[in-house]
Amino acid sequence: MRMSELSERSGVAIPTIKFYLREQLLAAGERTSPNQASYSEEHVARLRLVRALLDVGGLTVASAKDVLRAIDDTAMPLDWAFGVAQHALPGVVPDVDEAELEFGTRAVDDVLAANGWEVTSDNPGRATAARVLSAYEKLGETSLVTVLPEYLRAAEIVAEADLSVVETVSSRAEMVQTVVVGTVLGDALFAGLRRIAQERASDIHFPDQGQQA
Amino acid sequence: MRMSELSERSGVAIPTIKFYLREQLLAAGERTSPNQASYSEEHVARLRLVRALLDVGGLTVASAKDVLRAIDDTAMPLDWAFGVAQHALPGVVPDVDEAELEFGTRAVDDVLAANGWEVTSDNPGRATAARVLSAYEKLGETSLVTVLPEYLRAAEIVAEADLSVVETVSSRAEMVQTVVVGTVLGDALFAGLRRIAQERASDIHFPDQGQQA
Numbered sequence: 001m002r003m004s005e006l007s008e009r010s011g012v013a014i015p016t017i018k019f020y021l022r023e024q025l026l027a028a029g030e031r032t033s034p035n036q037a038s039y040s041e042e043h044v045a046r047l048r049l050v051r052a053l054l055d056v057g058g059l060t061v062a063s064a065k066d067v068l069r070a071i072d073d074t075a076m077p078l079d080w081a082f083g084v085a086q087h088a089l090p091g092v093v094p095d096v097d098e099a100e101l102e103f104g105t106r107a108v109d110d111v112l113a114a115n116g117w118e119v120t121s122d123n124p125g126r127a128t129a130a131r132v133l134s135a136y137e138k139l140g141e142t143s144l145v146t147v148l149p150e151y152l153r154a155a156e157i158v159a160e161a162d163l164s165v166v167e168t169v170s171s172r173a174e175m176v177q178t179v180v181v182g183t184v185l186g187d188a189l190f191a192g193l194r195r196i197a198q199e200r201a202s203d204i205h206f207p208d209q210g211q212q213a
Numbered sequence: 214m215r216m217s218e219l220s221e222r223s224g225v226a227i228p229t230i231k232f233y234l235r236e237q238l239l240a241a242g243e244r245t246s247p248n249q250a251s252y253s254e255e256h257v258a259r260l261r262l263v264r265a266l267l268d269v270g271g272l273t274v275a276s277a278k279d280v281l282r283a284i285d286d287t288a289m290p291l292d293w294a295f296g297v298a299q300h301a302l303p304g305v306v307p308d309v310d311e312a313e314l315e316f317g318t319r320a321v322d323d324v325l326a327a328n329g330w331e332v333t334s335d336n337p338g339r340a341t342a343a344r345v346l347s348a349y350e351k352l353g354e355t356s357l358v359t360v361l362p363e364y365l366r367a368a369e370i371v372a373e374a375d376l377s378v379v380e381t382v383s384s385r386a387e388m389v390q391t392v393v394v395g396t397v398l399g400d401a402l403f404a405g406l407r408r409i410a411q412e413r414a415s416d417i418h419f420p421d422q423g424q425q426a
Contacts, residue, residue, distance in 0.1 A: 045352075052348040058271070082415060086408050108409075117413055125408025132402040135265040136394070139258075143378050144395045150374035151399075151406050154367035159410035161363035163418045165356050181349070182357045186364075187407070189345040191400045193364050195299050195338025196321075197372035198396070200330055202295060205376045 003029070006039040010047040017047070023061055025050045025068060049181070057184040063088045067180050074173065081176040085183040087124045103137045104130030111148045158190060216242070219252040223260040230260070236274055238263045238281060262394070266301075270397035276301045280397065284389050294389040298396040300337045316350045317343030324361045371403060 007014045020026040026046055029037030046068075053064045070076060070084035098105075108129045112119065119126065136144045162182055169175045220227045233239040239259055242250030259281075266277045283289055283297035321342045325332065332339065349357045375395055382388045 048351050052352055056344055056348045079415075079419075082411075086411065108405075112409070117409070119409050119412050123409055123412050125405040125410075125412075128405030128408065129402050130405075131269055132398045132405065135269045135398060138261055139265055139390075139394055141391055141394050143381055144391065144399075147371075147374040147378060147395075147399070147402075150370055151403055152410070154370040155403060155406035155410040156414070157363055157367040157370070158360075158407055159414040161360040162407075162411060163414045165360060167418060168356055177352075178354055178357065181352055181354050182360075183411070185345045185348060186357075186360070187400070187404045189342050189360075190364055190368060190403060190407070192321075192338040192341030192343075192345065193368035194371055194375075194400070194403070195341065196325070196330070196332050196336055197338075197365070197368040198295075198299065198375060199332050199336050199338075201369075201372040201376045202292075205380060206292075 001039050003037070003039065006043055006047070009044050010051075012047050012051065020047070020050055023065065025061065025064060049177075052181065053184055056188060057088075058188065059088055059184060067184065071173075071176050071180055076176075078172060078175065082179055085180040088180070088184050101127065101130045101134050104133030104135075107133045107145055107148060111152055114149070115152060117152075158186070162186065214252050216250070216252065219256055219260070222257050223264075225260050225264060233260070233263055236278065238274065238277060262390075265394065266397055269401060270301075271401065272301055272397060280393050284386075284393055287386065289389075291385060291388065295392055298393040301393070301397050314340065314343045314347050317346030317348075320346045320358055320361060324365055327362070328365060371399070375399065 001009070003014060003017060006012075007017060010017075012020075017026065021028060026043065029039040029043065032038045049071075050064060050068070053059045053067060054061070059067065066084055067088050070081045073081075105126070108126055133145055133148070136142060165182060166175060166179055169178050214222070216227060216230060219225075220230060223230075225233075230239065234241060239256065242252040242256065245251045262281070262284075263277060266272045266280060267274070272280065279297055280301050283294040286294075318339070321339055346358055346361075349355060378395060379388060379392055382391050
């Protein structure tokens with residue numbers, strides 16, 4: 001199909017498709033003449049995935065590119081692909097100096113030790129969690145640090161659910177896409193459900209507040 | 214203090230401080246001469262909060278502005294302030310057409326009904342979760358929808374922890390900041406802990422994968 005049909009089928013505007021082609025988020029179509037290319041069903045599917053990662057998952061273009069490379073590279077060991085998905089954390093700026101994270105890193109390591117959990121020191125989640133906990137401390141919100149054991153218990157439930165889906169997938173190619181999509185978009189899914197659960201918990205803990213509005 | 218000292222104390226570069234002043238994320242200093250202003254400890258504290266919301270929480274400037282307004286407006290009912298924090302979801306584009314969300318909205322409403330939960334239909338988390346679930350369906354990843362009951366159980370644990378911290382805070386002003394910071398940065402904290410829990414669950418479910426790398 002031509003680019004105009006690809007745009008119609010996927011609901012993505014032509015200038016946006018051109019941007020994705022330039023950024024190599026989308027493979028070039030098959031050249032049919034010097035200034036025309038033909039696109040396939042695979043392009044439609046890939047466009048959907050790109051939109052989901054960027055718009056729903058909140059990834060940057062650079063992060064989305066890494067993630068798509070992991071999906072496409074069939075020679076990449078499966079646990080590397082898991083690693084790429086793990087690093088694709090939305091809204092995270094990675095270059096922070098170690099001293100800034102000291103408070104948070106200790107808090108994370110303490111809760112992991114208390115639960116007998118061992119993880120590699122370069123697990124991207126460790127730095128992300130440490131960064132938030134250090135921010136709580138700097139903002140004088142240390143009471144928020146006390147949520148840590150309960151959050152970890154909840155994270156264990158979510159990770160078990162994540163892994164049990166992956167176990168149902170048979171082929172390697174499908175498994176990588178499932179891991180990547182489930183990891184990246186799962187953060188947004190959980191954030192949404194947390195807002196719902198907060199409204200409910202708030203109605204239970206502060207039953208009179210709702211009437212004031 | 215002068216802007217140069219404010220920059221040193223907060224670790225935020227002068228051009229960035231000027232940008233925050235222009236965007237009204239930071240209140241103007243007290244004019245001491247036609248081209249000089251003086252800044253206080255409150256400015257240092259506010260700069261830390263702005264950085265935390267933008268860099269650690271991943272909020273947009275517009276979202277951060279709404280959130281800061283809720284903290285500052287002492288006349289705003291407490292549950293409105295909760296509502297503002299609830300709407301501050303990082304990486305979420307809100308204008309999606311309803312038909313696109315049909316699959317996801319039904320999936321969310323079904324799991325809420327199965328658990329006997331009632332929430333307002335305009336809870337921002339409902340649309341966010343629906344959007345992710347609709348994306349799963351469009352990407353052919355419907356097996357990921359099966360995580361929903363476990364995610365909801367985990368979200369309940371997290372929301373209970375969130376609310377129990379809020380109950381320990383006494384003044385209204387402190388409570389709003391705690392709710393806002395804990396809601397916005399809590400998403401990133403949970404995303405980090407989820408990566409840690411995934412590594413651990415992956416070691417348990419796929420014990421041989423680690424050796425291949």
